[in-house]
Amino acid sequence: MTILGKLIRRKLSLFGLLVISVTVLAALSADWITRYAPDYQPFEGLTLEGAPLPPNGQFWLGTDTLGRDLFSRLVYGAQTSLIIGVVANGVSLLIGSLVGIVAGFMRGAVGAILMRFTDLMMAFPALLLAIVLSAIFKPNLWIVAMVIAMVNWVQVARIMYSETVSLAERDFIEAERSIGASRIRILLRHIAPHLLSSIVVFGTLGISTTVLLEATLSYLGVGVQPPTPSWGNIVFENQSYFESAPWLVFFPGFAIVTLALAFNLVGDALREILDPTLKGRH
Amino acid sequence: MSAETDQAMNQRAILDVRNLTTEVATSEGSKTIIDNVSFQLAQGETLCVAGESGSGKSVTSLSIMGLLPPSARVKSGEVLLAGHNLLTLNDRQMQDVRGGDIAMIFQEPMTSLNPVMTVGAQLVEAIAAHHGLRGSAARTKALEALDAVRMSESKRRLVQYPHELSGGMRQRVMIAMALSGNPKVLIADEPTTALDVTVQAQILALMNDLKRDFGTAIMLITHDMGVVAEMADRVVVMNGGSIVESQAVMNLFATPQDSYTQKLLEAVPQLGSKQGEKVESEAGKPDRQAIVEIRDLTVRFDIHGGLLQRPVKRVHAVEQVSLDLFPGETLALVGESGCGKSTIGKSLVNLIPWTGSIKIGGQEIAGLSSVHMQPIRRNIQLVFQDPYAALNPRMTVGELVGEPLIIHRLAQGGELTDRVAELFRRVGLDPAMMDRHPHEFSGGQRQRICIARALSLGPKVIIADESVSALDVSVQAQVLDLLDELQAELGLSYLFISHDMAVVEQISHRVAVMFLGQIVEIGPRDRVFENPQHPYTQRLLDAVPIADPARRRTDRVLPTGEVPSPIQSLDYVPSIARLTDFGGTHFAAIEQEGAD
Numbered sequence: 001m002t003i004l005g006k007l008i009r010r011k012l013s014l015f016g017l018l019v020i021s022v023t024v025l026a027a028l029s030a031d032w033i034t035r036y037a038p039d040y041q042p043f044e045g046l047t048l049e050g051a052p053l054p055p056n057g058q059f060w061l062g063t064d065t066l067g068r069d070l071f072s073r074l075v076y077g078a079q080t081s082l083i084i085g086v087v088a089n090g091v092s093l094l095i096g097s098l099v100g101i102v103a104g105f106m107r108g109a110v111g112a113i114l115m116r117f118t119d120l121m122m123a124f125p126a127l128l129l130a131i132v133l134s135a136i137f138k139p140n141l142w143i144v145a146m147v148i149a150m151v152n153w154v155q156v157a158r159i160m161y162s163e164t165v166s167l168a169e170r171d172f173i174e175a176e177r178s179i180g181a182s183r184i185r186i187l188l189r190h191i192a193p194h195l196l197s198s199i200v201v202f203g204t205l206g207i208s209t210t211v212l213l214e215a216t217l218s219y220l221g222v223g224v225q226p227p228t229p230s231w232g233n234i235v236f237e238n239q240s241y242f243e244s245a246p247w248l249v250f251f252p253g254f255a256i257v258t259l260a261l262a263f264n265l266v267g268d269a270l271r272e273i274l275d276p277t278l279k280g281r282h
Numbered sequence: 283m284s285a286e287t288d289q290a291m292n293q294r295a296i297l298d299v300r301n302l303t304t305e306v307a308t309s310e311g312s313k314t315i316i317d318n319v320s321f322q323l324a325q326g327e328t329l330c331v332a333g334e335s336g337s338g339k340s341v342t343s344l345s346i347m348g349l350l351p352p353s354a355r356v357k358s359g360e361v362l363l364a365g366h367n368l369l370t371l372n373d374r375q376m377q378d379v380r381g382g383d384i385a386m387i388f389q390e391p392m393t394s395l396n397p398v399m400t401v402g403a404q405l406v407e408a409i410a411a412h413h414g415l416r417g418s419a420a421r422t423k424a425l426e427a428l429d430a431v432r433m434s435e436s437k438r439r440l441v442q443y444p445h446e447l448s449g450g451m452r453q454r455v456m457i458a459m460a461l462s463g464n465p466k467v468l469i470a471d472e473p474t475t476a477l478d479v480t481v482q483a484q485i486l487a488l489m490n491d492l493k494r495d496f497g498t499a500i501m502l503i504t505h506d507m508g509v510v511a512e513m514a515d516r517v518v519v520m521n522g523g524s525i526v527e528s529q530a531v532m533n534l535f536a537t538p539q540d541s542y543t544q545k546l547l548e549a550v551p552q553l554g555s556k557q558g559e560k561v562e563s564e565a566g567k568p569d570r571q572a573i574v575e576i577r578d579l580t581v582r583f584d585i586h587g588g589l590l591q592r593p594v595k596r597v598h599a600v601e602q603v604s605l606d607l608f609p610g611e612t613l614a615l616v617g618e619s620g621c622g623k624s625t626i627g628k629s630l631v632n633l634i635p636w637t638g639s640i641k642i643g644g645q646e647i648a649g650l651s652s653v654h655m656q657p658i659r660r661n662i663q664l665v666f667q668d669p670y671a672a673l674n675p676r677m678t679v680g681e682l683v684g685e686p687l688i689i690h691r692l693a694q695g696g697e698l699t700d701r702v703a704e705l706f707r708r709v710g711l712d713p714a715m716m717d718r719h720p721h722e723f724s725g726g727q728r729q730r731i732c733i734a735r736a737l738s739l740g741p742k743v744i745i746a747d748e749s750v751s752a753l754d755v756s757v758q759a760q761v762l763d764l765l766d767e768l769q770a771e772l773g774l775s776y777l778f779i780s781h782d783m784a785v786v787e788q789i790s791h792r793v794a795v796m797f798l799g800q801i802v803e804i805g806p807r808d809r810v811f812e813n814p815q816h817p818y819t820q821r822l823l824d825a826v827p828i829a830d831p832a833r834r835r836t837d838r839v840l841p842t843g844e845v846p847s848p849i850q851s852l853d854y855v856p857s858i859a860r861l862t863d864f865g866g867t868h869f870a871a872i873e874q875e876g877a878d
Contacts, residue, residue, distance in 0.1 A: 170671060171672045174672075175673070175735075179735070190674050
């Protein structure tokens, strides 16, 4: 696989790939690599005064205010964050691409209606919309994923729309029409393959946005509900102890930033590797 | 050149390039793209650097200006401007030289001008940078600069934006900006390639005047041997990054020494090359049935604007054009950009909405649905201008050539492969290359692929829309030969849409000249070229640069106006020119006033 090879050859994207692989592996093997269940409160998890423990040999990243092992919570939280990242982003990619490509290809009334609807969605503050949706549906992992998808598809739709429009005006599409190719054939054989690289890039870049939005929602209390850990709600639960137990905010915060960065690095590298203008002409 | 004149030359030389070698970093290590290039440019002299694409002529000018992209660098050599080596200057010092002692103008004036600044503001900025003038003094100087390049209504132009000007006017602004620093050397990189031929003639005349009036040395980079013959005092011919020949212009055209130059000059289509040769006109024979009959074809586009996207203006692209194309003939449709010639081509394959009547092989195609259009498409195929853009870059060329056969359900499986291989051989390509992608081919090969694709359905008519104008002359000649061969063998009819009069003279049987959406003259090639009736045809022919310095015209009177626009208000009713018969199927609209 040449694309993977190219990703590995670049230092930055190699770093991104490593971070993503470690996170995915950790999330998959959570049951084996953690000593405690994420919601288990061991007796020795708190000092005698009831304060959380800093990182030590037994609790690698310390414990939280309820005495739960922070490492376990982070690893199980990775499951939540990744599921939301992949599922929510996948759904928003699907909706966005569908709306954008159909609108860009059909143009006319259908295109106008679809894109004005997209503009309308765009005009809503994304966070407010997410909060409203979460308030209507009682949030759980899947609902949060859908809420994020509902917010994020708009960006995808806009980009897919403009790419489809500019592709449809390229000479070779006119050449296809002149030999009598049907609209469906033009769309599937001549436009869609060119959009694939954008979709792949969005698939990676979008995950970091999604992970961050989930963290934000959880932080605001309208995301994944406790006791299920997610990186966002770990920060949310512990923010008031930032001064006395900084590790409780630092580690999950670091995890969020690093994973988002990793997906961004890989996404950027993919964009360069898949850019047809870099390899199309000599 | 003898040793003494060489010596004298060196002393007069304002720009002296010595052993310039430039290399570019590639994934396989550094590669030399300019190899040991030396030439001199004297004051008041025009030196043409001629060559085909990839010859290194543009890289040479960028090396001189210190404008190479980051991946390229000058490896060795000297660029002496009045004795000072420019290559040793730092960026800051080089900035003073650029636009000061050396100025440069580029091919595409729209991209070289800032679209959000008025022409005046950009000129004032250039003047302020090099003269230290401000306020009204700078504005006066800007106005002078526009007058110097003979810009019409120069005062009004100062407050206009680049998009409000035509291509020719923009190039005048670029030249005015370049001249505002009183440069000793003007480097012009294909300055007229993007312009219409009548506008090109004006810009070239302007450059000649400026050379005479200000003594500016001009280094003119061009692929067009016609421009070389019209402009050059001396010529440097480049090929593959090296200079193959350097001679005075007369000697170069009369006795080219290098075999590459000889080949290049042979390939150049010469206006007047077919003078005196009669054509057998199919149109003249009474019993012939036209394969394409166009009657009163009209194409108008509305331009939408405002909040409600209502139509605000209308483009009268084609107005009541009637034409016949006979089997086995080549009808050239010529005219300048915006005259509607490509629009006619697209109407013929129903790519755009039109009104009127078009019959192909006797069958009316007005209002046909795409299903009913399908069998007719087999008879009429289009070959586009830019072979780089007209092929889907993600498909193999074999798939591309076979695609029409699949769409029209004419072949599949092994038979399809055989037919595609046959088509490859037919256009002079090796069928073994079927699995490659378009970007692995050269421009000429790609155009052959486009022709193979058009031929796959066995059409009777091929519309060639500027199909050779993006190609280098040597490749152009080969593709034209291929088209000729195919016509002789398959009895094809061509509608050959082109702006290049020399190419048209070479290939066509009949010529139709278009102006503002109407045909102003149509007739057999020899009649139109040797006895043009309409003033616009005469002007068009007169503006074509002739690739022969012995026939250089110094006395011609050039029109200063711009080509009028086909964009009109919504209530505009165009006046339709009536064609007058000059006998022998030669018609011209000479009573029409609108042409001037």
